[in-house]
Amino acid sequence: MPGIRTRALLALGGIALAAALAVLGHLEVNDDLDPWSLTVSDFAVSDRGGVIDAAMAVLAAATAVLIPVLPRVGAGRPAEVLLAAWTAGLVVAALVPTNEPGAPMDTAAYLHRYASVVAFLALPLAGWLLARHQGRAAPWLRALALTSLAFAAAMVWSAYPGDRVLIGLAERLLILTEVGLLAVVAASCAAVTPVRGA
Structure with missing residues (x-):
């Protein structure tokens, strides 16, 4: 099994790649x-199937690489479960499309929505729990x-x-904050000494 620092x-590399893909996905859209x-x-x-979907999949993979590190840095099972829920939510949201803007929601769109809600709520809760085990990164987390x-409440x-006023802005600020949180977790794990017996 790769070491804590390697994972x-x-x-961190996956998080950076996902962020770059997400930015690219916003540059390559129509003006409407x-x-x-x-x-x-x-x-x-x-x-559909483009760079934003790829960004979500890469971010999920980056998190999946990080989850096995958590027990080795002293994090508890609830934080692992919450990061796994974040990962699963991202995968479902990437694979199951929402509806076109303005179209009535169908079953797939509802599944996409609630998978996103699970992800958006699981990560900050995991970050809060992980703060106890991340030393100097705790205040940031x-x-x-x-x-x-x-931002989720907004x-x-x-x-x-x-009436969906500035929903796109609120979501992008939420995503930016959550990607930052995940990057802080990864960077902090890279600098941690493993807990004995983990």
Whole structure:
């Protein structure tokens, strides 16, 4: 099994690649798509199987590489389960498309939505739990976890009573914060000495 540092560095590389792909996915869309009012999923469905779907899959793989490291750095089982839920949510969201913007939601779109909700909530909760085991990174993880939950609340407000006002902006800020949280976890794991017996 690769060492903690190797896995953490692989995860960091995957996170960086996923971020680059997500940016590229926003540059290669038609001009009718507005990043302020449409979600990332709306962009992904316009380019089914394209770079945004690939970015989600790469981010899921980067997290999957990191999960086996957690017990070796002293993290508990709940954090592992939450990171696995984040990973599964990303995989489902990448594989199951949402509906086209403006179209009524079908079963696949609901599955995509709730897989995304699981992912968006699981990662900040995992980050909060992991903060106990990450030394100097703990304040960053707590701040990023709370910020993620605040952006998730903003997105929920926008989706329901807010008539989707700036939902795209809220989601992109949420994603940026969560990717940052995951990068802090990976970087912190790369610098950690393994716990004895793990």
